[in-house]
Amino acid sequence: MKIGVLTSGGDCPGLNAVIRGITRKGGQEGHEVVGILNGWKGLFDESYITLDMKSVAGIVNRGGTILGTSRFGPFQQENGAEILQHKVARAEFDAIIAIGGEGSMHIAQQCHELGINIVGVPKTIDNDLSGTDYTFGFDTAVQIATEAIDRLHTTAESHHRVMILEVMGRHAGWIALYSGIAGGADSIIIPEMKVKIDEVCEVLKSRYKRGKLFSIIVVAEGAEYLLEEMKVEDSEKKKDEFGRARLGGISYFLANEIEKKTGFETRTTILGHVQRGGVPTAFDRVLGTRFGIYSVEMIIDKKFGRMCALQGSDIKDIPIQDAIGKLKTVDLNIYKAAKVFFK
Ligand code: F6P
Numbered sequence: 001m002k003i004g005v006l007t008s009g010g011d012c013p014g015l016n017a018v019i020r021g022i023t024r025k026g027g028q029e030g031h032e033v034v035g036i037l038n039g040w041k042g043l044f045d046e047s048y049i050t051l052d053m054k055s056v057a058g059i060v061n062r063g064g065t066i067l068g069t070s071r072f073g074p075f076q077q078e079n080g081a082e083i084l085q086h087k088v089a090r091a092e093f094d095a096i097i098a099i100g101g102e103g104s105m106h107i108a109q110q111c112h113e114l115g116i117n118i119v120g121v122p123k124t125i126d127n128d129l130s131g132t133d134y135t136f137g138f139d140t141a142v143q144i145a146t147e148a149i150d151r152l153h154t155t156a157e158s159h160h161r162v163m164i165l166e167v168m169g170r171h172a173g174w175i176a177l178y179s180g181i182a183g184g185a186d187s188i189i190i191p192e193m194k195v196k197i198d199e200v201c202e203v204l205k206s207r208y209k210r211g212k213l214f215s216i217i218v219v220a221e222g223a224e225y226l227l228e229e230m231k232v233e234d235s236e237k238k239k240d241e242f243g244r245a246r247l248g249g250i251s252y253f254l255a256n257e258i259e260k261k262t263g264f265e266t267r268t269t270i271l272g273h274v275q276r277g278g279v280p281t282a283f284d285r286v287l288g289t290r291f292g293i294y295s296v297e298m299i300i301d302k303k304f305g306r307m308c309a310l311q312g313s314d315i316k317d318i319p320i321q322d323a324i325g326k327l328k329t330v331d332l333n334i335y336k337a338a339k340v341f342f343k
Contacts, residue, residue, distance in 0.1 A: 001031045003299060004093040005051065007065040008039035008072075008100040008107070012123045012137030013280035014288035015065040018099055020056040021292020027052060029300065034093070039100075040107060041072035043087045060285055063140075063278045071103065071241035075110055088116055095299045099123050101135075102324060105307060109320045112305035119298045120307035120320045121291045125276055128172035131323040132309035136284040136291065141168070141275040142178040148271055149183025149216060160213035162204060162258060162266040166251035168275060169220030170244075172329045175275065180218035181338050187215070188338050189254075191222040192329045197254065201261045203342050208264070215264075217254070224250040248272065290315050 003026055007015050019035070026033040035055075037047040049055065049067075059066055074080045088096070095117040098108040101124035108120045122129045127138035145167050156163040165185075167175045173190020180188035186207060187200050204215045224247065238246045248270060255266040280288070287310060294308045294315045306317040 001094040001299065002034060002092055003031050003296070004034050004036050004043075004048075004088075004091060004096045005067065006036035006039055006042060006096065006098055007067045007069045007123070008098060008104040009069065010071075010101065010124070011064050011069050011276060012125050012135075013063045013140040013276070013278065014136030014284035015067075015099060015123060016056075016059040016062045017136070017280065017285045017288030018121055018123075018292040018295075019051065019066060020059055021289040022097060022296055023051040023056045024053065025293045025296040029296065031296070034091070035067045036096075038068040039070040039072050039104075040074040040084075041070045042068075043091070044072070044074065044077070044083060046087065046091065048091065060289070061279050063280060073103075073241070073243075074107060076243075081110075081114055084111065085114060085116065095119070095304070097121060097295045097299070101126070102129055102327065105129070105320050105324045108307075109305070109324060112320060117299070117302075117304045119295050119304060119317075120323070121295050122307055122309065122323065125175065126169055126172055127174040128170075128327045128329065129323050130326055130328045131307065131318040133312065134287065134310050136280070136287040137276070138174060139283040139287075140278075140281045141175050142182065143281050144275045144278070145175055145179030145218070145271055146182040148269065148274075149179060149185060149218065152216060152269060153183070156214040156216060159265070162215045162217065162255075162262075162264045164217045164219060164251040164255055164266065164268045166219050166221055166248070166268065166270045168271070170222040170247060171327050173220040173223065174330055176218045176220040177330050177334060177338060181334070183216065183218070184341065185216045185218045185338075187217045187342050188335075189217065189219040189223045190330060190335070191220055192332070193335060195223075197257045197261065200254075201258060204258065204262055204264060206343060219251055219254060221247040221250060224253075
């Protein structure tokens with residue numbers, strides 16, 4: 001079989017482990033593995049590379065994706081469906097493995113409905129894809145954010161400041177929640193939970209009263225949609241290639257409000273793409289490797305239209321449709337545990 005592999009959407013630590021797993025397993029089973037460059041765009045451009053033992057040597061520990069990625073939406077193009085089918089046939093792909101997040105899985109589902117043999121591998125640092133307990137990349141992002149909180153702690157304490165760390169998380173606050181708990185945050189603001197700035201200020205003031213002259217707040221970028229005090233118009237924002245508003249900056253607004261309401265000096269750090277780059281953790285390398293190998297087995301077993309998923313400690317597969325129906329928002333029991341420390 002000729003298997004095409006692509007990575008689509010935001011990059012994510014662990015992608016290269018998946019590509020390596022696919023290539024090694026595919027090769028051992030006697031299949032030809034071809035890398036499609038820069039996401040779905042590579043199919044349109046017919047940009048392909050051969051994936052073999054040599055091309056994937058030494059990449060398990062590398063961040064990013066050796067295939068390149070984009071947020072190119074094939075079905076947003078004129079005659080997109082026809083072009084896509086034509087390109088798949090021309091490249092003589094018997095099957096495609098699409099490694100991506102929610103947006104990419106939507107595209108994979110549409111491909112499946114067109115009759116293209118496709119399987120999905122879930123990827124996002126945001127950890128918001130349903131059907132899988134974890135996506136690779138999330139653990140690395142949490143690790144980086146936690147280290148950032150640890151570093152902010154010492155400087156916050158020395159200067160008696162409030163420090164806000166803004167992390168990624170468009171619709172779900174998984175990174176903020178996990179890193180906030182691990183780093184001992186005094187307040188965690190996530191898109192899932194409505195919060196008033198006054199409530200946050202009360203926590204800061206009560207800490208001050210008991211002699212804690214510094215505080216750490218972790219906020220997910222997507223929380224800007226729920227802060228009643230902050231009016232955001234998506235139409236005024238720059239868009240990414242999928243047409244979604246580019247987020248980032250809620251922490252500046254928050255810092256301003258907190259300073260006004262409490263008089264405490266408040267500083268901001270936006271972690272940005274630092275949390276998405278660099279070497280993956282061991283957990284993400286292992287998960288990526290297992291997903292890669294499993295996705296080849298799915299193709300051999302003709303489990304098309306399905307996505308591999310981590311359930312407990314097992315890798316299973318579910319219909320792609322089930323993964324994209326609803327986003328996996330944070331477990332509110334974990335948020336309740338975090339709240340014990342917002343005092
Ligand atoms: O991949 C999802 C994500 O990490 C979101 O949390 C964030 O809003 C977005 O990517 C940023 O992506 P880009 O680098 O394309 O602006």
